[in-house]
Each structure stands twice: as C-alpha cells, then as structure tokens.
Amino acid sequence: MSVLEVKHLKKSFGPVRAVEDISFSVTAGEIFTIIGPNGAGKTTTLEMIEGLVPPDEGEITFGEMDWRKNAAAIKKKIGVQPQSSAMFDLLTPEENLNLFASFYDRSRSAEDILQLVNLTDHRKKHVKKLSGGQRQRLAIGLAMISDPEIIFLDEPTTGLDPQARRNIWDIVLQLKELGKTTILTTHYMEEAEKLSDRVCIVDQGKVISIDTPAALIDQLTEEREVHLIFLDGADAAESAALFSDDLGSVSRTERDGSSLTIWTAHPEDTLYQLFSYTKERNFQVEQVSIREMSLEDVFIAFTGKEWRD
C-alpha cells in the first residue's frame, strides 16, 4: 500500500534548477532512501514533500491527502528530522520533547522517546552540551514524539563518527520494527545499502533509478572482479594471465607486477580452473578476493561520474 506518492516534482530557485523531475512512490513500512551527491536535489525534494517549499510543478499526495487541502492533518501524520537538526539549545532533551509533544493532540511520552534514542542518561543536560551524535539522536526523537506514521530523516549521519553513525542505524532499524515508514536521504552509499528496502538514486535533480539495493547491483552487471596476488612474482602472474585469457568465461585480464585482476561472469568456475593450473605449475597464490559490487558502482555506471562522499 502506497503511503506517499510523488509525481513529476520540479523546483527552481532563480536560475538554479534544484529539482528537474522527480517521481516515486513509498510503500507502508519500508525504509526508502533517496541517495545522491551533494547538490543533487535531495533536501529540496524532501522539503517539498514536508510542505515547507511549494513545488513549481508536480503532485505530492499522502494517501488521499495533499498539502493544499489537508495541511493540518498531514502535519500530524509525519515526523521530520531536518538536516539542520534545529532545537532549543538552552533546554534539556526532556524539555525539548515535552514542548514538541504539546503541539500534538496525541503524543508519546518524553520518557519513551528518550529510551528509544538512548538519551535517558542525558535527559537533564542542556542540548548545547550534547555531542553531535546525541544531538542527532534527539532530532530523530523529536520527529518521533507524535508517533507519526511516516518519518523523514534528512542526512541523519552526516558529520558523525563511525560509532555514532552505527547508533543512528540501529534507531532507524528499530523504527522499521515499529512498523513506521521511513524516508531517508544520505550521501553515504554504505548506509543506503545497509538500511534501505528500496533506493532512489538522484543526480542533478532527476531520478536515475529506483529499486532494492540488491536488484540495482544485479542489473548493473553480471561480471565480477577477481583479484589475485602471486608469491612467485611477475612470471607466475603473467603465466596465469595467459591461461585465464583462454577461458571462455573471462572477458579480460589486467596484470600489474605480481598481481592479477580477472573479470569473469562465473567467478567460481574460473577460480577452480585457475587453481588447478597454478597447482600443476606449483605457483603459490598469496591472496584471492572477489570484489562485491556496490551502489557506488551502480552510480558510476548510471552517471559516468566518480562518486564523492
């Protein structure tokens, strides 16, 4: 069941076309990630969906509701964690939560939320004294206070250290367990791959592809990159390269000193045959690895551009 439908959104700021054409549909209970480099139009898209910025063109519907007719009802249905993570710095997390709770007819208790975002120990600290990760967790907590059906998280882990980032991931996965629909933006590929049910790749204000991370990678290529390093030096690698080139499943090879890279559609068969060959010749293989394809490769394949965090 679709809870959010976005059709052909367009938005310009003066001469800058921030969003050119974005459409997607989000299903109840999924984690839907919009990923793209900085300036791709992720935040603008989110702000249009959150009702902060009116789109120049296009439609946004939450089930039967839209911003023109049902603004108040939509605001009750959604919870937002904006990128700026704005909150009252001179208040404590608990006081911030209580204030936000008062805006809604129905809300969860500050206690519950503090527990959910693991801030119970810091409930009495002024927000300005919280670390970046704690602050970000509180921002998610504020988005959760009204117990919304749909939660928007705009780059929740940007600028955080790996541990703090992992803590946020745990919270996002918990939201899914609670049956919430989460719409997330990020420019970390790893994050999108780990968390998302579906990923929407955007670049220059346009949707490039939407699918599950696995399907996106699968559709990219059937070839895998196999990497070997020989203990016996360049001669052994050269010999193995010549052998591999003759195998039907190998499309090409690349040798650099004692290391060899093979592109093959059937990595297991190729390796089996290659190892038989090296055993015969008594070549010692020091290291073997098969590189996993990632969303980064998908992005490069679709846009022809290098991915930069």
Added chain:
Amino acid sequence: MNGFRQFKQMFLTQLRMTYREKQAWFWGIFFPVILMVIFMSIFSDNSDNDFNANVALVNEHPNETSEMLLQQISHIPVLEIETGEPVTREEAEEMVADQEVNAAIVLPEADDDTSLLLIVNKEDEQGIVTQALTGMLNEFVHQANLFAAGAEPIYEIEYEAITSGDTEFSYTDFLLTGMIALSIAQGGIFGMVDLVDMRRKGLIKRLRMTPADMNMFGFSDMVMRLIFSVVQIILLSLIGVFIFGANLFINFAGLIVVFLLGALSFNAIGYFFSSFSKTTEAFMGIANIVNFLMMFLSGVFFPVETMPDWLQPVSNVLPLTYFVDGLRETMIYETSIFNAELWTGIGIMILWGAVTFMLGSWLYKRQSIVATR
C-alpha cells in the same frame, strides 16, 4: 485542552531560555541598574540645594565700613571663609588662581569707599557659583544701600514651592523614570534578536513542520518579555526609592497603559529590524546605533529642552522621547489616562509601533516566498 497545554509549554520554554541566557540578565537587569547607579551617584549629590561657596576675604586697610561688612558677610550661612581670618590681596589672588577658593571678596579700603570687589578665576567666570555669589553680594549691597538711605523696602518676594505631595522633584526622580523607560525600550528592541537567531538556526522552519500554533509562540514570547519588563520596573524603582531617595507618585492605570503600549511598540521596532537582518551581528549593529541615538536624544538623562535647538526636532520624532515622557507623567506627576496631552505623545509612539510592525510583517511574508533555504 491542547491550546492551554501548548501555551504552557511555550511559555515555560521562553521562561527557561530567558532564565538560562546570561546575556539577558546582563543587559536586562545588571546593565540598567549599574548605569542608573552611576548616573545617580554622579548627579544626585549636589541636587539637594546644598549650595556652598568658599571665599577668601581681603581686608588690608581695616576701617569702620569694612569691619561692619566683614562681620555681616561672615554670618551668611552658605559662605565659608577659607582662612577664617582676612588675608592679603596677593594671597587671595593666588588662592583664586589655584582654585583653592571659589572667589575672593575685597572689602572697602576706606570709610567712604562704597565698592566691594569680587575676584574670580577666569575659568569659573560663567560658573554657577560665581553667578550665585554675584547675586548674593548684589542683594547684600542693595540692603546696605537701603539701610544707609534709611528707607524701608517697598516690594519683597515671597516663596512658595508647589509639588503634588509634600516633596520636591529631584533629578533622581527624573533619571529613575528615564532609566526605566530606556530599559524597557532596550529590552523590547534587543529581545527580538532571538527571532534572528531562531531563524538562522532553522528553528522557525522546524516549528513550521509541526502543527505548532506560531501566533501562540509569538504571544508566549511577548508575555515573557512583559514579565521581564515588570521585574525591571520594580527593581529599578526599588533601588531609586530606597537607595537614592526618589519620590514616586504613581497613577497605576496610566502607568500600566503607557507601559504596555510602550513595550509593544518597541517590540515592533525590534521585530522590524529582525525582518531584514540575516545574522545576529547585523541585527545588533542596527539595534545599537538606534539605541545610542535614542538614549541621548530622548531626554533619558537630560531634559530635551536643554539640547541645542537644531537637535530638538530629532528628539521630537523619536518614540523613546514620548515613552520617557509618558512614564514620567504617570510615575511622578500621577497623570491619569484621561489626560489629552499624554495621549498625543503615546499616539506618536504607537504610530512608530504600528508602522514598523506592518513593514516587518510585509518583509517576513516576502522572504518566506522568495528565500526558502
């Protein structure tokens, strides 16, 4: 009811933020108190008619006339004879030059000599003490003349001091009410820096993502500010009355009306500044310039009438001039709200508030359409 719950939380938020913001305490409470204490300490001491002049007497050639004058002069209570005994003219001139005394009086040198000579320092020629001494000696000589002619004075002056109570108004009262008005005006204008800060941090946008009632949020802010101003009024009044002996005759209805309208008007001016200030620094820059202009041109420390003529028209358009006047009227002169003149002044102040509020609202609306990030 949700409306009340929301207001309570919003008001608590404002209260906590004000309480925890050290700057608010410094500028809102500490600064006005210090400023008032300094000004009152400097200017109030001499204001209680304690006129005293230090003089040297020269009587180099004692004679009947000079002896008689000497005796009478030494009985004038406000004149203090520096050496106790007459000195030589040379010594006296030196004392005047060194400003050890305010003036020297040279007594007649012969019985038939009828003139008194007053020697003053060139620097003090136009000073109050010199003027007063001249007047005093004139009167003295005049009386002596009448006595010599055996005539009775035909006209005389009678004094009657009029006040609303049994007390005189002093500079302390003037300054106290001026400081209260200034503090409320400053609080109203500078308080709006929060709005710039909230907008810069994205808090306004954040609240707009929720069903929060933004009008109520603004209202809670205003209530907090009014309470803070009431604290300012009470604190400054207590210090003024109990430490510096100010006398207040308050018309409470009038005071409340002037106070509320003034606080709102200055809030509106601050709101207007916040509408076009992108950073808190920009806001503070503008607010400070306006504040300094108003502080010295609105009759807070000195009456507007004592300012140069060409400056007075400027004072007459500034809103603080009328707020200061309004508070003085209702706090010292017990003027009631039915006084027409009071309303002329308040009217000009409200006009400032209304115009700046409308301009500010217009600018805010325009921005929320154009600038979104």
